[in-house]
Amino acid sequence: MELPLCFHQHPTLFSTLFLSISIQIAEWLLSSLLELSSQFKVEPLMKCCKEIIDCLEVDKKPSDSGKILIVSKGRLQDHRFDSCPLKAPLNVQKVAEFLANGEHSDINIYVNGHGLVAKGHKLILSLWSVPLAKMFTNGMKESNAADIFFEDVPPKPFFLLLQFMYYGELKLDTGDITSVLVQLLLLADQFAITVLQFECCKRIMEYLSEDTVCSVLQAVSSIPSCKLLEEVCKRNFATHFDYCTTACTDFVSLDEATFKDILEHGDMTVTSEERVLDVILTWCMGACETFHWTSVDELLRTSTPEQLFGERLSAINTLLPLVRFPLMHLSILKRMERSNLANHIQAFRQLVAEAIEFSHAGQLMPTACECERFQHRRSSYKELQYISDGDSNGVIYYAGTSFGKHQWMNPVLTKNITVVASSPNSRHTDPKALVSKNYQGTCFAGPCVENGKRVSWWMVDIGQEHQLMCNYYTVRQDGSTAFMRSWAFQGSMDGRNWTSLRVHDSDPTVCYPGQFASWPIVGPAALLPFRFFRVALTGPAVGCTWNLCICFLELYGYFH
Structure with a gap:
């Protein structure tokens, strides 16, 4: 296409057509700009130029042709446009088609090991990413190459990055969404695409869970612009400390500063200070499984601290004071006092001695009121331990005393x-009967249909202000012989989305009327806090009935 001579003499005019909302030009160039906008059919700019020319013709005063005018096309948009990084009016749908069909591409983009991933456009990539713009203009071989190769980049997140630069929005399927978002966040940081970083952070926070928080923390702790997400992750980890350090040992890969921030977090919630000690020792060892302090103590019979903790030995002195030893039982402290840990690690020995002194002197110790180590954590759990069937140690009995008040x-x-x-509710489906201390001859929950399946259940809500990490539960059969055989014990935070804590399939335990039966909850599920709990039949009871015939339910564990 042949361009007017003024374009070659004044290339700024050409950029005005596509990149600028407004421009300052000399009055004598106005006609040339109108000619260009007409040739390329940029109607808003054409209209603006004609308006200015008409105004100048009406004004009969002599005009200096060198006077500077401001020409704007942004105010006259007749079509719906989205914004590119330079805020230019841009038909995003058309730009997206360039990526899909490779039209006007000037570069082939390859990911090593995965071949050609896209036919790209240097201009579009440069608008979004300063590092890519420098790559295309630094005079090195990439500046003039038709093919560029990226090493060590995950192909799926990388293509999502390219899509974002063309579509202006993040297009992400469901699935293992958090791991893809974390990889995409790292790429957005690598290529300095700030808008995409913010979008990734927002999406990660939406999908964040106790199972993904460690991997997210490892990624974002090195990205300065992700401090909000990092703080959200630290709080999530701290409030689910037991689960996050039991379900897996990914936490040993956290850097010392991040790990220390979690241990110092004001919302730190943990079942016991022994648990904190176990996790610190495991982190210092870099172990692939969580060690109880007694197991570490045993290892020190045949190993030195240098051999056991390696490069992280120095962190022991920083992290051990974050364990609140004075809150431990005196009998445990006495065992620690005689341990190999006390013999080999001075900080451990001093902290245990201080805690033993506190157990004798209490608040009379000068430092007891000032140091956090002597205070109960703000977010802590009360242990309600199962002793025997029908005991008075459970959560429901505790709630009956208004949590110890009467x-x-x-x-x-x-x-x-x-x-x-x-x-x-009916005479034989009475909510208060399920939690009474009196035996009920007939007490059942009848069937209903959920998600197209038949089910019967009793559900307990322990209250908006309370949560329980349940590790045991007890039921009692009513006076009937409709014994349950297949059922699930479940927990939920909202009463709608349920997590199975223990699943029973053809379980013959309950076999006579009035019988108590109790089961433990084991594994990571026992360390997840819930507000709602239910026993739900997943198959018919004896006699082919779907009535759930229990007259008593009790829950145990760590109550908050």
């Missing part, structure tokens, strides 16, 4: 907990 009353009547059945 003599027992039915917690449904005092509104400390709520009980709901899968069928409407």
Whole structure:
């Protein structure tokens, strides 16, 4: 296409057509700009130029042709446009088609090991990414090469990065979404695409869970612009400390500063200080499984601290003071006092001695009121331990005392907990009967249909202000012989989305009327806090009935 001579003499005019919202030009160039905008059919700019020329013709005063005018096309947009990084009016759909069909491409983009991933456009890539712009203009071989190769980049997140630069939005399928977003976030940081970084951070926070928080923390701790996401992750880890350090040992890969921030977090929630000690020792060892402090103590019989902790030995002195030894039972402290840990590690020996002194002197110790080490954590759990069937140690009994404030009353009547059945309330489907201390000859929850499946359940809500990490539960059969055989014990935070804590399939335990039966919850599931709990039939009871015939339910574990 042949361009007017003024374009070759004044290339700025040409850039005005496509990149600028407004431009300052000399009055004598106005006609040339109108000619260019007409040739390329940039109608908003054409209209603007004609308006200015008409105004100048009306003004009869002599004009200096060198006077500078401001020409704007941004105010006259007749079509819906999105924005590119330079805020230019841009038909994103058309630009997206360039990526899809490779039209007007001037560079082939390869990922080593995966071949050609896209036919790209240097101009579009440069607008989004300063590092890519420098690559294309630094005079090195990439500046003039038709093919560029990227090593050590994950292909799927990399193509999502390219899509974002053409579409202006993040297009992401469901699936293992967090791992892809983390990889995409690292690429956005590498190529300095700030808008994409913010979008990735927002999406990661939406999908963040206790199972993904460690991998996210490892990635974002080195990215300065992701401090908000980093803080959200640290809080998530701290409030689910037991689960995050039990479900896997990814936490040993966290750097010392991040790990220390979690241990010092104000929302740190943990079942025992022994647990904190175990996790610190495991981190210092870089172990692939969590070690109890007694196991580490045993290893020190045949190993030195240098051999056991390696490069992280120096971190022991920094991290051990974050364990609140004074909150441990005196008998445990006495064992620690005689341990190999105390013999080999001075900081451990001093902290244990201080805790033993505190157990004798209490608040009379001068430092006891000033040091956090002597204070209970703000977010801590009360252990409600299963002893025997029908005991008075469970959460529901505790709620009946208004959490230790008065003599027992039915917690449904005092509104400390709520009980709901899968069928409407009736004489034999009575919520308060399930948590009473009296045996009921007939007490059942009838069937309903959920997600197209038949199910019967009793559900307990321990209250908006409370959570329980359940590690044991007890039921009691009513006076019937409709014994349950296949059921699930489940927990939930919202009463809609359920996590199975223990699944029973053809379980013959319950075999006579009025029988108590109890089961432990084991593994990482026992360390997840929930507000709602339910026992739900997944198959018919004996006699082919779908009535869940239990007259008592009790829960145990760590209550908050």
